[in-house]
Amino acid sequence: MAKLLKATCKSPANIAFIKYWGKADPQTRIPQNNSISMCLSNLYSLCTVEFNSQLRKDEIQFIKEKTVLTEEIERIIKVLDRVRDLAGIKLKAKVVTQNNFPKATGIASSASGLSVVTLAACRALGLPIKGKELSKLARLASGTASRSIPSGFVEWQKGTNESNSYAIQIFPPEHWQIADVVAIVTYKMKKVPSTQGHSLAHTSSFQKTRITGIPAKIKAIKKVMKAKDFAAFGRILEKEALEMHAICLTSTPSILYWSPVTMAIMRQVQTWRDKGELESYFTIDAGPTVHVICQQKDEQKLAAKLRKISGTERVVINHPSLGARQIDQHLF
Ligand code: PMV
Secondary structure (H helix, E strand, O other): OOOOEEEEEEEEEEEEEEOOOOEEEOOOOEEOOOEEEEEEEEEEEEEEEEEEOOOOOOEEEEOOOOOOOHHHHHHHHHHHHHHHHHHOOOOEEEEEEEEOOOOOOOOOHHHHHHHHHHHHHHHHOOOOOOHHHHHHHHHHHOHHHHHHOOOOEEEEEOOOOOOOOEEEEEEOHHHOOEEEEEEEOOOOOOOOOHHHHHHHHHHOOOHHHHHHHHHHHHHHHHHHHHHOOHHHHHHHHHHHHHHHHHHHHOOOOOOOOOOHHHHHHHHHHHHHHHOOOOOOEEEOOOOOOEEEEEEHHHHHHHHHHHHHOOOOOEEEEEOEOOOOEEEOOOOO
16 A cells, blocks of 8 residues: 555744844845744644645645635645655645634734644655754745744744755743733734735835844843843843834835734733733734733733733733644644
8 A cells, every 4th residue: 555645743833022024035035134933832733734646736725714815825835846846756735724823913824834834745755854954944935934943932043045044943942931922802814914014124214223233132132031031031022023013114105013902902011010010021923913921920810911901802821832843633
């Protein structure tokens, strides 16, 4: 009997502490700056890929997704094509994929969704690719997907070309007991996809200044992460999120990712801190979802407070997690 060319993988979303915003090369997704992130334990994608000689074309299925864009299907087929090229085969594949969170709302669905397909396709064909090589392959599908390959706390080193732009682990998941308490405020997909946002970054007159300041910021955040200095870390985190959104707001056309609920949460987080009630800091990717970072000892209190804010749809507590990995249970 022919060997079954099938594998299932799980890959986390990640939250950026220092953001990737603006590409040096859109084709190969080389970023303009290094970025730093954490893999999230409770927001993830699952994916089963099977290559099969019976198939005439690639079949892509999303479980429990109302809207699937043609562009999303095409991006997955491109991943399959890259992996087929590496393996030197032409077999078509069936892909079934599932996120446990709403996509395109400011949780990195392209990070988890495209890193998981990349790994599952490689494993289905028995390709032993891992580490930096796997991160580079995932980067070609989605920039932030490169950061969902290593475990824990991660730095994507921008590099200068195709072969030296990849993510590496800077600290393992157990290094620091912090939590990302995610407040989902809408289930609607955002209007401006991040690909478009990246391409507009250069139209902001502040982008040059931002890019010049990034190396010092990366150095500073790594230092406080190493020392586990939560207050110093939080100050950098919030300022950085606001800086990325300042680029969005001052791009032409301007992009405003926040909703009124996003802003209400930002204000509350600062008020709780000012009053000495709870120390947490917000960060926001390209969408209205707010990621509130606290120490794990405070996570339940924070989650309860976030749930009480009118307009919060769902709250998900995340710890630093493993990166993309193979699992046993297939989706079909
Ligand atoms: O991979 P993309 O194109 O979805 O980039 C999104 C970038 C941000 O999430 C806004 C920031 C980051 O570094 O994750």
